[in-house]
Amino acid sequence: MDFDLPEETRALQDMVREFAAKEITPYAAEWSEQEQFPTEVFTKLGGLGLMGMLVPEAYGGAEADMVSYVAVMEELGAADQSVAASWNAHSTIASLPLLVYGTEEQKQRWLAPLARGEAIGAFGLTEPDAGSDAAGIATTARRERGGWVIDGTKIFITNAGTEISQGVALLAVTGRGDDGRKQYATFYIPTGTPGYTCGRKIRKLGWHAMDTRELVFADCWVPDDHLIGPEGNGLRQFLSVLDKGRISVAALGLSLTKAALRLAVKHAGERQQFGRPLSDFQAIAHKIADAAEAANRAASAAVQIHGGYGYARESEISRFYADAKILEIGEGTSEIQRNVIARALVKQS
Numbered sequence: 001m002d003f004d005l006p007e008e009t010r011a012l013q014d015m016v017r018e019f020a021a022k023e024i025t026p027y028a029a030e031w032s033e034q035e036q037f038p039t040e041v042f043t044k045l046g047g048l049g050l051m052g053m054l055v056p057e058a059y060g061g062a063e064a065d066m067v068s069y070v071a072v073m074e075e076l077g078a079a080d081q082s083v084a085a086s087w088n089a090h091s092t093i094a095s096l097p098l099l100v101y102g103t104e105e106q107k108q109r110w111l112a113p114l115a116r117g118e119a120i121g122a123f124g125l126t127e128p129d130a131g132s133d134a135a136g137i138a139t140t141a142r143r144e145r146g147g148w149v150i151d152g153t154k155i156f157i158t159n160a161g162t163e164i165s166q167g168v169a170l171l172a173v174t175g176r177g178d179d180g181r182k183q184y185a186t187f188y189i190p191t192g193t194p195g196y197t198c199g200r201k202i203r204k205l206g207w208h209a210m211d212t213r214e215l216v217f218a219d220c221w222v223p224d225d226h227l228i229g230p231e232g233n234g235l236r237q238f239l240s241v242l243d244k245g246r247i248s249v250a251a252l253g254l255s256l257t258k259a260a261l262r263l264a265v266k267h268a269g270e271r272q273q274f275g276r277p278l279s280d281f282q283a284i285a286h287k288i289a290d291a292a293e294a295a296n297r298a299a300s301a302a303v304q305i306h307g308g309y310g311y312a313r314e315s316e317i318s319r320f321y322a323d324a325k326i327l328e329i330g331e332g333t334s335e336i337q338r339n340v341i342a343r344a345l346v347k348q349s
Contacts, residue, residue, distance in 0.1 A: 005071060012064075013071045019048065020079035028080035031209035032319050035201065038209060039163050041083055042090075046117010053091055055099055059107050060115035070251045077255025081323035082209035084255065088248040089158040090114065094121030096241040097169050097186055101229030110188055113166060120162055124154040124170030124189075124215055125238065134171070135235060139217065141172035141185060147223040148187060150195070154215040160191075161198040161213045167191050168215060171234050184234035188226045195220030206322035256323065 005013065023041055031038050045051050053069050055061025069091070077084035098111040114121045130136035139152025150172055160168050167190035174185045189196050199214035229237050 005067065009068045009071050012068055013075055015048070016050070016072050016075040017078075019044075020075055024076070024079040024083055028083070028209070029316060029319060031080070032082065033208070035203070035208045037086070037162050037211040038083065042087070042120055042164065043117060045087065051087075051090065051117035051120075052095070052115025055095060055111065055115040059099070060112045066247065070247065073248050073251040074255040074258070077252045078258055080209065081252060081256060081319075082207045084252055085207055086120070086159055086210045088252070089123065090121045092248060093123040093125075093238075093241060094159065094169060097123070097228055097237055098188070100241060101186070101233075101237050103225075105225070106188065106228065110166065110190075118164075119166035120159045120164050121166060122157055122160040122168040123238075124157050124160070124168045126156045127153060128155050134238065135182065135184075137171060137173060137184075139170065139172045141174050141187060145221065147221055148227065150187065150189070150217045150220040150222065152217050154217075156202065157213055157215050159211055160215055161201065162211045165191050165198075165211075167193075168196075169228060170215075170217075171238055174231055174234075177232070183232040184236075184238075185231045186228040186234040186237055187222060188228055189217070189220065189222060193220060193222060206319075208319075208322075 023044060024038075027038065030036070042051065049062045050072060052059070052061030053064040053072065054066075056063045073084055073088060076087055095111060095114050098106055098114075102111060113119045124139075125134060125137070127137050127139060129138065137152075139150065139154065141148045141150045150170075152172065154168075154170060157168065159165055167188055169186055169188050171184055171186055174183050177183050191198070195218050197216040197218070199216060202212045202214065204210075204212060228234075
């Protein structure tokens with residue numbers, strides 16, 4: 001089996017690597033320290049045709065395959081995890097519900113601007129009392145005045161409060177079926193809709209340059225054409241597009257591991273102790289050899305190699321170390337991911 005990337009994918013990867021080296025890496029530490037969402041980077045990614053990679057050309061996208069998408073993710077993640085994670089949320093869970101389940105009018109109205117990079121998208125699932133248990137959400141939508149009234153609170157939502165945020169696709173409970181089970185639907189709520197309030201930015205351990213907020217919906221009315229797909233299928237729709245986001249988180253982990261290894265090797269070769277570079281010492285050499293095992297262990301080992309320099313916020317490795325933990329939580333905790341993988345293996349057996 002040939003695991004080499006196709007020539008066109010390698011060319012795309014090279015282009016993104018060059019872009020990241022020029023437009024992201026030199027500024028990433030400042031964005032992180034100031035908790036600043038780099039709007040201009042996403043506008044430029046749109047100019048390169050990278051904000052709609054999984055969207056067909058008919059709607060302004062690039063219609064790329066997942067291998068190419070992951071290759072781009074690796075290069076963005078190696079430069080800055082906040083940028084890569086924000087781009088991933090926009091490209092997958094924020095855009096794909098519209099692509100897969102939206103009407104033609106909805107695709108032209110909301111998906112096309114997202115794919116062209118004119119705006120950035122968000123998806124609202126997580127709530128104060130519901131995260132991995134998606135079915136446990138409490139946000140409601142009820143029919144009223146030829147549309148829907150939405151009430152509830154979402155939390156830890158990415159990309160909803162930036163200068164270029166277009167709106168949020170969210171999951172809500174619309175009632176209960178004959179069997180007593182909750183029914184769900186997906187709605188698109190444009191930024192600025194009355195009753196939709198975007199709260200202050202949440203201060204996080206890592207991903208400082210990512211815009212993450214609480215969203216509050218209080219008597220928020222939207223017309224019936226803001227319903228995405230059939231009523232009652234919302235949860236099923238969300239779960240069907242989540243896998244691409246989960247694949248991308250794995251790519252984020254790989255990119256962070258590569259970045260940590262690169263920084264550790266560089267520092268070990270340059271830093272002198274007892275008249276010799278750190279890389280000459282067996283204990284350090286072993287850490288470098290082991291650093292490819294997993295993102296968290298790699299980042300931790302790289303900080304250890306940096307010593308006190310690695311613990312300082314000014315160091316590049318400290319940013320990657322802070323970003324590493326969320327990879328065990330985002331897009332579903334590690335425990336949830338194990339269940340997903342186990343169920344898939346059982347189905348295949």
